[in-house]
Amino acid sequence: MSEPNIKNVQDLLRHNRGVKNLTDKAGKIQELQRALTLVLPTMLADYCQARRFDGGVLYLDAATGSVATQLRFIQSQLVQKLQKIAIFSTLDRISVRVQTPAQAMRKQSKRKTPPVSAENRQLLQEAAKGISDTALAESLRTLAKTLEGL
Numbered sequence: 371m372s373e374p375n376i377k378n379v380q381d382l383l384r385h386n387r388g389v390k391n392l393t394d395k396a397g398k399i400q401e402l403q404r405a406l407t408l409v410l411p412t413m414l415a416d417y418c419q420a421r422r423f424d425g426g427v428l429y430l431d432a433a434t435g436s437v438a439t440q441l442r443f444i445q446s447q448l449v450q451k452l453q454k455i456a457i458f459s460t461l462d463r464i465s466v467r468v469q470t471p472a473q474a475m476r477k478q479s480k481r482k483t484p485p486v487s488a489e490n491r492q493l494l495q496e497a498a499k500g501i502s503d504t505a506l507a508e509s510l511r512t513l514a515k516t517l518e519g520l
Contacts, residue, residue, distance in 0.1 A: 399420055401457060405452065406418070419431045427462065427463055430466045486517040490517075491518055492514075494513055498510035498511045
């Protein structure tokens with residue numbers, strides 16, 4: 371009886387160059403994040419992500435502008451605390467950027483919705499004709515026109 375041709379996941383992670391590079395990079399980022407979380411104030415830890423550490427600069431992503439502002443405000447204290455941790459011994463400064471909504475959307479899967487039928491768009495138009503509230507009627511007509519272009 372022959373053995374199935376199934377590779378051990380650990381072997382795949384060690385020997386496939388592309389997969390190994392990705393797992394190494396992910397491991398480094400996890401290590402940076404763990405160390406960062408140790409020195410960050412608790413209220414900021416959940417809203418800040420280490421992106422990379424390169425050339426003495428720690429690059430961070432902040433979830434919001436207010437988190438970024440707070441990180442920038444305490445930057446000198448963070449640098450001093452992080453320099454005491456071996457992986458950050460060469461840290462000179464921290465660069466913070468706000469994760470834009472577009473970046474956040476890319477991380478989420480986009481839901482595809484089916485197009486709205488001409489019949490349903492016509493029903494919206496007809497409903498608008500029977501409504502006495504002019505603002506609501508106009509909204510329904512606008513919605514019908516918008517759905518026509520999708």
